[in-house]
Amino acid sequence: MFHRLxxxxxxxxxxxxxxxxxxxxxxxxxxxxxxxxxxxLRDDRSVPKPNPEVLQASRQxxxxxxxxxxxxxxxxxxxxxxxxxxxxxxxxxxxQCDLLILGMASHSLLSEKIFGSTTSDVAxxxxxxxxxxxxxxxxxxxxxxxxxxCQHLFRYLLIPYDHSESARHLxxxxxxxxxxxxxxxxxxxxxxxxxxxxxxxxxPEIEDPESLKILDSVRGDLESLGLQVEVELRHGNxxxxxxxxxxxxxxxxxxxSSRHFGKLWELSIPCFAGEVMRRSWHPVLFVPPR
Numbered sequence: 271m272f273h274r275l276x277x278x279x280x281x282x283x284x285x286x287x288x289x290x291x292x293x294x295x296x297x298x299x300x301x302x303x304x305x306x307x308x309x310x311l312r313d314d315r316s317v318p319k320p321n322p323e324v325l326q327a328s329r330q331x332x333x334x335x336x337x338x339x340x341x342x343x344x345x346x347x348x349x350x351x352x353x354x355x356x357x358x359x360x361x362x363x364x365x366q367c368d369l370l371i372l373g374m375a376s377h378s379l380l381s382e383k384i385f386g387s388t389t390s391d392v393a394x395x396x397x398x399x400x401x402x403x404x405x406x407x408x409x410x411x412x413x414x415x416x417x418x419x420c421q422h423l424f425r426y427l428l429i430p431y432d433h434s435e436s437a438r439h440l441x442x443x444x445x446x447x448x449x450x451x452x453x454x455x456x457x458x459x460x461x462x463x464x465x466x467x468x469x470x471x472x473x474p475e476i477e478d479p480e481s482l483k484i485l486d487s488v489r490g491d492l493e494s495l496g497l498q499v500e501v502e503l504r505h506g507n508x509x510x511x512x513x514x515x516x517x518x519x520x521x522x523x524x525x526x527s528s529r530h531f532g533k534l535w536e537l538s539i540p541c542f543a544g545e546v547m548r549r550s551w552h553p554v555l556f557v558p559p560r
Contacts, residue, residue, distance in 0.1 A: 271424045271447045271455045272369035274302040276362045281307060281331060283373035284409030287416060289335035294420035296341035299453045304346045304365045305332050308354040320351035355391040368398055373405040374547070393531065393556050401523065402547055402554045426458040427555070428521045430512050430542070433484050439560045440527040441488055448495045458498040461485050462515050464508040478503060509545050516552045524552050529559035
């Protein structure tokens with residue numbers, strides 16, 4: 271589904287372990303990987319400048335994990351000093367990457383606004399999709415578990431859908447990626463539409479036939495590309511219901527898109543995509559808005 275990855279790590283988030291699993295990522299269709307690490311500039315009360323010793327030690331820590339056989343994947347290491355979000359976006363453009371993989375611990379919107387988040391900054395600046403992983407999980411996987419996770423990064427996507435412009439854009443991006451893939455790395459999709467209000471004690475399908483009709487239409491588009499597609503129409507809190515669905519089904523990642531993520535008004539009007547990115551323990555694929 272994605273072929274040219276940039277994997278960013280601070281060397282304590284567990285994502286540096288992915289260097290060992292390049293052959294497994296190759297099984298998921300990956301052809302090129304850039305491992306990226308950015309260190310703070312040295313500040314000795316003069317002009318901030320890079321610390322050569324730290325840069326070299328960080329590069330060595332990454333390169334030493336690379337297996338001899340990379341299964342044909344081109345691997346690059348970029349270790350630099352500066353502002354992580356800015357340098358990451360520039361590096362992704364340099365290597366023509368089509369996916370960024372970053373770690374982000376679960377947190378609240380308020381703490382993000384107060385303390386900042388490099389991953390959130392990158393997601394807002396990036397023109398390409400961002401896959402967010404939870405460092406606690408990546409660090410806890412055994413080697414066998416990590417290998418399987420890498421081989422099936424995008425086997426089964428949960429796609430929350432509400433027929434908004436962002437949702438329709440997300441579907442178009444998924445369809446385009448499937449057409450470009452050629453390896454069928456994405457096998458299944460679960461389309462879910464969660465309505466917040468329920469006026470009668472009846473099933474969502476009976477109360478809201480129009481939404482079900484729209485979901486069936488989108489399902490037909492995806493099935494025409496050879497995907498297995500399931501549909502869920504539910505009532506309740508969108509965040510809670512999506513988290514339940516991710517547990518009930520064998521989901522690889524949750525895919526979202528929004529033009530409102532990261533905006534100041536999120537403090538008063540919560541953004542669904544933003545809350546999924548901050549709270550979900552499943553990997554989250556964020557597709558930038560059109």
